[in-house]
Amino acid sequence: MVMKEKWSLFSQNKWAQVLLFTLFVFVTSAALYFSQKSVIAFLLLLSSLLILHYLKLKKITKWVVAAGLLFILIPFASSGGPAFQSYMDVATMVGIYVSMALGLNIVVGMAGLLDLGFVAFFAVGAYSYSIFATPQASNFMPFGTFPLGGESFWMFLIIGGFVAAIAGVLIGIPVLRVKGDYLAIVTLGFGEIIRILFNNADRPVNITGGAMGIASVTPPKIFGMELIFPNQFYFVTLVILLFTLFAVIRLEQSKLGRSWKAVRENEIAAQAMGIPIVKTKLMAFALGASFSGMMGVVFAAKQAFIDPTSFTLMESFTILVMVVLGGMGSVPGVILGAAVVTILNLQVLTELTNWINQLNFNGVISIPEALSPAKMQKFIFGAILVSFALYRPKGLIPAKNKVFDEKKLKDAIKKKSQISTD
């Protein structure tokens, strides 16, 4: 009882929260800076962004603090030692996946279309840069010299997004006429088709390098500086991510966002309200795809090597798990979901596996190889999907409708009626 009261008191008190939050950020970043091996400190520091989401502060303050954390504190705190680049690599991957999950969220969460081939758009983006930023393009391009320089990367961010959007429309046109349930299968099929195409498009003309993939992709260049290290890509990703986030939030609160949700809630009623169904769904497909395509370009540049194995069905499902876990239709939820799943994949599972291997090696315990956490990914994903669908279908942070200010609307109307009666 006393605890509860104290808690409610605390959740009301802005300054106590701010103080505690600052302390938390300070301690975790110091811990990360001085003890470089501490993955836990790194994860705790990242989680400060989640805490920030729940603080009782003004929206604009939260954005400024978040930007400060992401642009300055996190890169600085993790720069204290040799693990710097690996932290930055993980953070970059988180950024890439968050952006993709936000894209899929438009399709699945807002428009209610289950797309199981979403990674195809990521692949389209990645290949569009890789082909032209390597000699690969000269195999079929009648003019121009390839590879293009690193400056073209910035151009390709837009091109990649655009090409992915076109792919989204092309896939969407036949698919979206289909009744809802089949959409899952058809998109899954398309995802596979695109992967198989990339896997085999080395004959008769070598476009994609086939199963061998494309190696030594030209690194991006800005102001004459080549970007090759994860910490450089971290900032690139961050900027694109912020752009994505901004776009997604604007879309959500626009007439387009409303029509997506209307189509999701009741297609027939939406159409009766004058919303063109196929066009609206195509928009969701195209816009969702473009975010994914853009990050595909970043991914290709960061890895400097791509092949079809990066774009399997499992990747599509991984992004779906992120959206379901975080909360379909909820932007903060999807960000959290994407971060959790990416970190689980890249850090937690590998760390656990290493740890268990160590224990096995030392003979402390004996856990069979088959149970190694790195191999349990599918089981974990399956368990997340089932348990969330059954017990928490709205995800970790459920989607919220925009809250309209009644008083403001009332006043505005009053004011207008005064003017008209004057």
Place this chain on the structure above:
Amino acid sequence: MSILEVTNLTKTFGGLIANQDVSMNVEKGSITAVIGPNGAGKTTFFNMITGVYQPTSGDIKLEGKSVVGIKADEVSKRGISRTFQNIRLFGEMSVIENVLVGMHTQLKTNLLGIFLNFPGTKKEELEAEEEAYRLLKHFDLAHLLNEKANNLSYGAQRKLEIARALATKPKLILLDEPAAGMNPKETKELTEIIKRMGEEFDVSVLLIEHDMKLVMEISEHIIVLDHGEKIAEGNPEEIRTNPKVIEAYLGSSAVHAPTTTQPV
């Protein structure tokens, strides 16, 4: 002047005839009712007018222009809006958002405007919100604006559906059993709302309703469907005494029965 002209409308599903050779007019500014026993083809008739189904033959004209062969969203843009017999709200969206969806076609902003939040977009959006709020107020739903549509009472949901339909600024509104499931007090309220609707929103009304008291009270013109065919039409008094109508509702014996059974 008639706003809607329906001529020889027929719809068949395989061998089943849902509507046969139905012709009717809706006068501008009037309230017209379509009645008939269950399964008489009333909702199919509505679905054809709103473009959900395409008629097998016949024509539908809104202000002299045919709306046959175009999709439901285009029909809505031309100025025909509707409510549904089995309520179809956007359940997870808030009350005011439901109305805002109704205003979809009046909002002119494009993608660029959405991303860059042009002053024009902002202004348009604000005006739409105010308009939506005014509509909600009219239907006594304003205090529920941020509530999820699913959480509303049955009667409130019916009213919200009408508000949403009016938000499209229709010339003709089709109400499919608007009073179904309402209690007597709510029905009375609704009767008043529909009566005033024509004037306040500059709209003609076509409704399906089983509550004969409501129908007789507000309709200027009534069309009776039975087994997909129009069997009678006229003003409430004519319909009340039409033997064919009595037969359709109560069976042939009722017509010759000595007691004056009122089908209403």
Place this chain on the structure above:
Amino acid sequence: MFLEMIQTLPQVLIDGLTLGAVYAVVALGYTMVYGILQLINFAHGEIFMTGAFIGTALFIFLMGMSWITAIPQILVLIVVLVVTASLTGLMGMGIERVAYRPLRKAPRLIPLITAIGISFILQDVVRFIAELSSGNYIVTGPSLFTEQITLKLSSVSSNFNDASFKSSFIIVLVIAIILMVSLDYFINKTKYGIAMRAVALDRDTASLMSINVNKMISLTFFIGSALGGATGVLFAVQYGTIDPFIGFILGMKAFIAAVLGGIGNIRGAMFGGILLGVLEMFAAANLSLITAGILGAEYKDVFAFAILILVLIFKPEGLLGRPVAEKV
């Protein structure tokens, strides 16, 4: 080119029929569940896969017994089929009870997501058990019915090449046909079958006719999954080597077969399965021939999905289905 295609046709037909029979029986499970719940049971492919593993495990276990050689192989196969089918049938029922039934009133996206989740869990659990017990998740069962039979078609007409097959081909085909015919009889002629169809047509009205809807849905899952598991055994007998991931894509293709024939339509699923199997084998054999080497056999999966898309666009009710209008 045309002559070459004719020459390989007998072999294509044999391989296509085998694969098609497998698709057809698995498609039955999809079509039955879709017919009754309008749900794409993604986990059905995994039930098929589990059936293949249970069957192989049983074979390995039984073949270890010394007395087994005294019994005809076909009897052993029947015992394995019955045991596997009962186990996978119960499994299907359990999955419905735990993962789908609580979601019957949820938005339609949600049960689809659990279905995908269940499918993942099954894949990994089977992988885990297989890897734990045999060290490798790719398992090869004992070889059965390996007698090689050659059809000397070239002596009939010089247009054809000889075609050859294992004797298991005949067994797979015959058992698959028996399964399909008995299901067809069950659905159309027995009391339970009629009740199941009633539930599929209109759940509410069926329950008013004092049909226990939940029981019928359970029964549907039992039968569909039992058939799927049995087909898994047949698959293992025919192709020998299995892994935990065979179910997913094969399941997808069986679903495509169900859509091709007309979803919810039992005979349609059988027809669609056989047709898809033959078409796919034909594509695998002749794609590179037809496209002058540009597209190879690796595009046969693309081919299956392309069929799906074409069917959905031009004849969404399937080849044997009837169009339905959505109620407004």
